[in-house]
Amino acid sequence: MRKLVGLAVVAGALLVSACNTVEGVGKDVSSAGDTVAKTANDVK
Numbered sequence: 023m024r025k026l027v028g029l030a031v032v033a034g035a036l037l038v039s040a041c042n043t044v045e046g047v048g049k050d051v052s053s054a055g056d057t058v059a060k061t062a063n064d065v066k
Contacts, residue, residue, distance in 0.1 A: 023065055030058045 034054030 026061055026065070027058065030054060030061060033057070 031054075034051065034057075037050040037054060
């Protein structure tokens with residue numbers, strides 16, 4: 023579980039660093055949060 027969350031954080035950081043606008047950052051952070059939440063629900 024720790025590795026999975028760590029990978030999600032790294033992926034989120036990469037997504038945020040790749041965008042150029044504030045709107046893009048919001049979408050990237052939201053997407054990363056959704057991915058982490060889905061993964062947590064799948065692990066249950």
